[in-house]
Amino acid sequence: MTALIAAQLRDRRRALLAWGLPLGLMAGFEVSIFPSIEDAIGKAVRDYPQALKEAFGIVELTTVEQYLNAEMLSLIVPLAVGYLAARSIASGLSGAAESGRLDVILSAPVSRRRLVAAGFAATAVELAEVLAVTLALTLLASVLVGGGLSFGSALAGFANVWPLALLFAALGIVVTGFTLRTAIVTGAVAGALVAMYVADLVGRLDPSLDWVRYASVFRYYGKAIEDGVDPLSFVGVTAVAVAVAALGAWLFERRDLTS
Amino acid sequence: MAAIETERLTKRYGSARGIEDVTIAVEEGEVFGFLGPNGAGKTTTIRTLLDLLHPTGGSARVFGLDSQRDSVAIRARLGNLPGDFGFGKHVSGREALRQLARLRGIDGRERAEELARRFRADLERPLGELSRGNRQKVGLILAVFHRPELLILDEPTSGLDPLMQEEFLALVREERERGCAVFLSSHELDEVERVCDRVGIIRGGRVIAVERVDELLDKTGRRVEVELAAPVDPEELRRLPGVGEVEVDGARARFRVSGDVDPVVKAIAAHHVVDLEFARPTLEEVFLTYYEEGQPEGGGR
Numbered sequence: 001m002t003a004l005i006a007a008q009l010r011d012r013r014r015a016l017l018a019w020g021l022p023l024g025l026m027a028g029f030e031v032s033i034f035p036s037i038e039d040a041i042g043k044a045v046r047d048y049p050q051a052l053k054e055a056f057g058i059v060e061l062t063t064v065e066q067y068l069n070a071e072m073l074s075l076i077v078p079l080a081v082g083y084l085a086a087r088s089i090a091s092g093l094s095g096a097a098e099s100g101r102l103d104v105i106l107s108a109p110v111s112r113r114r115l116v117a118a119g120f121a122a123t124a125v126e127l128a129e130v131l132a133v134t135l136a137l138t139l140l141a142s143v144l145v146g147g148g149l150s151f152g153s154a155l156a157g158f159a160n161v162w163p164l165a166l167l168f169a170a171l172g173i174v175v176t177g178f179t180l181r182t183a184i185v186t187g188a189v190a191g192a193l194v195a196m197y198v199a200d201l202v203g204r205l206d207p208s209l210d211w212v213r214y215a216s217v218f219r220y221y222g223k224a225i226e227d228g229v230d231p232l233s234f235v236g237v238t239a240v241a242v243a244v245a246a247l248g249a250w251l252f253e254r255r256d257l258t259s
Numbered sequence: 260m261a262a263i264e265t266e267r268l269t270k271r272y273g274s275a276r277g278i279e280d281v282t283i284a285v286e287e288g289e290v291f292g293f294l295g296p297n298g299a300g301k302t303t304t305i306r307t308l309l310d311l312l313h314p315t316g317g318s319a320r321v322f323g324l325d326s327q328r329d330s331v332a333i334r335a336r337l338g339n340l341p342g343d344f345g346f347g348k349h350v351s352g353r354e355a356l357r358q359l360a361r362l363r364g365i366d367g368r369e370r371a372e373e374l375a376r377r378f379r380a381d382l383e384r385p386l387g388e389l390s391r392g393n394r395q396k397v398g399l400i401l402a403v404f405h406r407p408e409l410l411i412l413d414e415p416t417s418g419l420d421p422l423m424q425e426e427f428l429a430l431v432r433e434e435r436e437r438g439c440a441v442f443l444s445s446h447e448l449d450e451v452e453r454v455c456d457r458v459g460i461i462r463g464g465r466v467i468a469v470e471r472v473d474e475l476l477d478k479t480g481r482r483v484e485v486e487l488a489a490p491v492d493p494e495e496l497r498r499l500p501g502v503g504e505v506e507v508d509g510a511r512a513r514f515r516v517s518g519d520v521d522p523v524v525k526a527i528a529a530h531h532v533v534d535l536e537f538a539r540p541t542l543e544e545v546f547l548t549y550y551e552e553g554q555p556e557g558g559g560r
Contacts, residue, residue: 111330
């Protein structure tokens with residue numbers, strides 16, 4: 001199992017820089033400009049329509065944590081890291097099937113279930129690493145410009161993205177139970193990611209459609225950078241992700257691996 | 260105990276044909292050729308044995324173990340070279356080898372290096388930068404470096420140059436000497452003839468015959484084309500044992516001979532021979548031989 005995880009992580013080393021660096025630089029930029037726009041942005045937000053503020057979970061933007069949440073953690077980071085999760089799981093399973101690698105690996109004494117579990121675990125580690133790099137660069141920028149970003153709050157904010165993204169990795173495994181085409185797996189999960197985000201947004205904009213939010217993992221995402229991590233949501237979403245991944249492994253085990 | 264034993268193994272893809280009622284047995288220490296044209300069902304049979312495809316009927320046992328239920332235990336004892344070997348474009352042969360060795364829980368570096376030298380395989384460059392033949396060499400090393408008890412090779416020599424094909428056939432013989440069973444799929448009769456003990460012929464998803472290679476060759480015979488200094492008497496040729504399909508055009512004669520070729524050679528030698536050619540029949544001619552004989556479908560041991 002560790003050999004499989006290590007092999008997958010080795011293949012994905014580039015993702016750390018390809019995803020962690022731009023996200024970290026972007027978040028760092030937002031944190032570094034906040035002191036200079038703090039007054040103007042605070043005033044502008046007070047004039048925003050109430051519905052818009054509720055939709056994006058903005059009460060006011062008077063602290064760097066609130067600003068980082070509005071600019072990065074409410075949309076860009078969860079969508080980007082969720083997409084990375086889909087992409088990683090797809091390349092590890094359907095991509096391996098397309099390249100012929102799966103045939104070679106499954107010539108060794110490795111069960112399909114272990115292969116899927118290793119892919120899921122490697123993706124979980126990869127997501128944590130990307131989020132850690134993003135967090136580190138954000139904190140570094142804050143320290144350099146004296147932005148005053150709280151380490152604990154930032155850690156909570158970025159850590160909260162992890163179970164959410166993990167759920168999309170798990171959904172990717174389920175899709176590989178039906179198709180081994182990487183583009184379809186990635187596209188289907190990316191579609192689910194956007195659909196869930198929109199469902200949550202619509203539910204928040206229109207209280208009569210609040211029930212729609214139950215179909216979206218974003219309902220349980222919250223604003224951890226401001227409110228701290230909700231342990232129940234964190235553990236609950238992680239548990240659901242693991243259960244969905246187990247379902248995906250079951251489907252993957254039963255399907256034909258066509259060349 | 261048979262290394263491989265299938266009983267009416269069937270795989271259908273919806274309404275499309277895969278393989279139908281394939282019954283074969285490969286003994287330990289035997290090189291078994293699996294001969295058929297492209298699309299005949301060779302790869303489907305192999306992928307079903309490896310549990311990459313789930314059969315829709317029948318059963319397959321490897322070393323007496325169920326190919327589906329005990330697939331992990333089976334794969335610990337076999338080596339497999341897929342028809343179109345790949346491991347990702349950016350991975351080098353050495354990295355692929357390192358990963359596979361870890362999965363098998365062995366080192367195997369010494370044997371892999373020895374094989375790499377023998378096949379002049381480049382283990383350093385990314386596989387995506389290698390030609391098909393050079394990639395195939397890496398695949399071959401990955402299939403045999405752990406000294407498996409069963410070697411499954413799907414069209415193994417495709418892309419290899421003639422020298423490397425020779426080296427490959429020598430390796431297969433060595434593996435047999437070691438006691439390894441080899442299941443070799445091919446559409447090259449010549450390759451099968453040179454290295455296999457027995458051969459199964461598959462066409463249209465069905466095994467139409469399983470024969471010892473010498474019996475297969477006796478049955479299918481050779482095509483002979485001879486040019487003499489003087490016109491040939493066709494009756495003289497037709498009277499020879501095992502000779503058929505005689506066509507004579509002046510001093511040139513074409514015919515087919517099965518079984519012992521000695522009487523034919525001696526009869527021809529009595530004349531002034533200008534040119535003489537013995538050739539193996541094509542795969543299609545082999546199939547026709549079996550169809551004409553009305554061999555039962557489903558094959559056998």
